[in-house]
Amino acid sequence: MTEMTEERRLFAEFLRRRGLKTTRERTALFDEIFSTHRHFDADDLVARMRERDRKVSRATVYRTLELLHACGLVNRVRLSDEKYRYERMRVGEHHDHLICTGCHRVFEFVEPRIEELQEAVCTRYRFRPSSHSHQIWGLCEGCAAEKEKAAG
Numbered sequence: 001m002t003e004m005t006e007e008r009r010l011f012a013e014f015l016r017r018r019g020l021k022t023t024r025e026r027t028a029l030f031d032e033i034f035s036t037h038r039h040f041d042a043d044d045l046v047a048r049m050r051e052r053d054r055k056v057s058r059a060t061v062y063r064t065l066e067l068l069h070a071c072g073l074v075n076r077v078r079l080s081d082e083k084y085r086y087e088r089m090r091v092g093e094h095h096d097h098l099i100c101t102g103c104h105r106v107f108e109f110v111e112p113r114i115e116e117l118q119e120a121v122c123t124r125y126r127f128r129p130s131s132h133s134h135q136i137w138g139l140c141e142g143c144a145a146e147k148e149k150a151a152g
């Protein structure tokens with residue numbers, strides 16, 4: 001049995017408010033997503049569920065990721081126009097991302113000065129932030145080196 005974490009309670013409440021049921025599939029997906037911290041795409045998640053002999057349709061995976069994202073429990077990082085990578089978000093946890101457009105690796109960073117500046121901007125505009133996501137796209141060290149080599 002999985003313990004009743006804060007996140008699990010939030011998700012159950014979110015579903016209830018929308019008149020949706022906490023189905024076995026949704027719970028299994030939630031458990032898989034929250035079992036480790038990694039950046040994954042929907043196909044990875046489908047494969048992980050299959051490995052565990054849990055049959056969940058791709059449509060359910062997408063729908064559940066959408067719900068978890070709407071509820072703030074899953075963060076979404078855009079790799080390209082149609083590619084997303086997801087990660088679980090624990091309550092009170094926050095970090096930002098560097099995204100390599102070469103190898104699609106995602107790096108996490110925490111920079112208190114950026115956080116402070118964002119707060120200062122909100123204060124200046126009398127804006128009450130609920131969340132933010134800071135993403136920087138580019139090439140990682142390895143991909144940049146390869147590109148330089150290719151350019152000769």
Ligand SMILES: [Zn+2]
Nearest residue numbers: 100103140143
């Ligand atoms: Zn790279």
Ligand SMILES: [Zn+2]
Nearest residue numbers: 087095097108
């Ligand atoms: Zn992350």
